Amino acid sequence: MTSTTYAEERTPYAIEVAGLRKSYGKLDVLTGVDLKVPAGTVFCLLGPNGAGKTTTVRILTTLVRPDGGTARVAGHDVVRERSAVRRAISLTGQYAAVDELQTGAENLRMMGRLAGLSRRAARRRAEELLERFELTAAAHRRAGHYSGGMRRRLDLAAGLTASAPVIFLDEPTTGLDLTSRQAMWDVVDGLVAAGRTVFLTTQYLEEADRLAARIAVVDHGRVVAEGSPAELKSRFGDQRLDLHLADRPSFDAAAARLGARVVQRDEAALTLGVTTDGSAAHVRSVLDEIDPAGSGVRRFSLHSATLDDVFLSLTTSTPGAERIEAGV
Known part of the structure; x- marks a missing residue:
C-alpha cells in the first residue's frame, strides 16, 4: 500500500494534536494537550520550565512516543508514519549540535548533502546561510573555535538547510544577543512568507508577541489558554x-x-x-x-497589558518537572 504524501493529504492545519499524554514514572508531563496549527503561520508554545513544551516538541518530531492521544504533522501520524514525518520537518533544539571538528561551511554543506541536495546546491545553500547568520568571515574556521553565540547561529543555520514544510524551533534564540535574535526573527518572517509553518517555543515573551500568529500557554501539562497575542492580552x-x-x-x-x-x-x-x-x-x-x-x-x-501579564496570570511553577523537560 502506497503511503499518502503530504501534498495528497494537505489540510488547513500543519499540526493537529488531540488528547496528547506523556508520563515519566509517576510524573505526568502532558495530561491531554489539544492543538491545531494553521499551515503557513508561526505558532508559539509558552509555559514555565517543566510545563511540557519540550516534551511536546519531542513527540511531534518523533523523538519520543506519546502514552496516549494522537498527533499528526504535515498530514502524517507521528507514531505510525515516523519516516514520513521526519521527511517533512526540520528541528533545531535548545542546544548546539554541530560537529566541532568541521568548519562552519563544512557543517552546512554536510547538512545539505544529508538533506538530499547536490554538491553544488549544498554549497550554494551553505553560502546563503552563512551570510544570513553573519558567519561568512568565520566560514573556514573549525566550529570548535566558535564562541557560544556563533555556534548557536551555526546550529540554527544547519536546522534550516532543508526546505521542510514544517519547522520546529525549540527556544532558538536562547544565548543570542539582541542583534542575532532580531536577525533570527527576520529569518522566521521569511520562512512564513515562503509558505512554511513554524512551531516555536521560547522563553522570551516579546519574541512570541513579535512573531506568533497564535499562542498556546501550557501549564502542568495542559493548554490553559490559546489565541492571538492581542486576544490573550485583551482576554486577561x-x-x-x-x-x-x-x-x-x-x-x-x-x-x-x-x-x-x-x-x-x-x-x-x-x-x-x-x-x-x-x-x-x-x-x-x-x-x-x-x-x-x-x-x-x-x-x-x-x-x-503585555504577554508577561497573561503568562503570570495563567501559570505556576511545576517543581521537579523541569528535570524531565531538560532531559536530565
Whole structure:
C-alpha cells in the first residue's frame, strides 16, 4: 500500500494534536494537550520550565512516543508514519549540535548533502546561510573555535538547510544577543512568507508577541489558554494597574486581599500589579477595596497589558518537572 504524501493529504492545519499524554514514572508531563496549527503561520508554545513544551516538541518530531492521544504533522501520524514525518520537518533544539571538528561551511554543506541536495546546491545553500547568520568571515574556521553565540547561529543555520514544510524551533534564540535574535526573527518572517509553518517555543515573551500568529500557554501539562497575542492580552485585561504601597504592612495586607488577582509582584519596590479595564470606576473600586483609609497606597499607574501579564496570570511553577523537560 502506497503511503499518502503530504501534498495528497494537505489540510488547513500543519499540526493537529488531540488528547496528547506523556508520563515519566509517576510524573505526568502532558495530561491531554489539544492543538491545531494553521499551515503557513508561526505558532508559539509558552509555559514555565517543566510545563511540557519540550516534551511536546519531542513527540511531534518523533523523538519520543506519546502514552496516549494522537498527533499528526504535515498530514502524517507521528507514531505510525515516523519516516514520513521526519521527511517533512526540520528541528533545531535548545542546544548546539554541530560537529566541532568541521568548519562552519563544512557543517552546512554536510547538512545539505544529508538533506538530499547536490554538491553544488549544498554549497550554494551553505553560502546563503552563512551570510544570513553573519558567519561568512568565520566560514573556514573549525566550529570548535566558535564562541557560544556563533555556534548557536551555526546550529540554527544547519536546522534550516532543508526546505521542510514544517519547522520546529525549540527556544532558538536562547544565548543570542539582541542583534542575532532580531536577525533570527527576520529569518522566521521569511520562512512564513515562503509558505512554511513554524512551531516555536521560547522563553522570551516579546519574541512570541513579535512573531506568533497564535499562542498556546501550557501549564502542568495542559493548554490553559490559546489565541492571538492581542486576544490573550485583551482576554486577561487590556491594562495593568500598578499599586505602589506605602510600607510593608500595607503591601502584605493588599497582597492578601487581592490574592490570585496579582499578576506582578515586586516586594523590594512594594509594588503589586493587577489587571484592569482601565476605567476610573474599576481603579477606584480596587483602591477602595485595599485602601479604604487612603493611607496604604502611595501612588498608582496604568500600563498597557503585555504577554508577561497573561503568562503570570495563567501559570505556576511545576517543581521537579523541569528535570524531565531538560532531559536530565
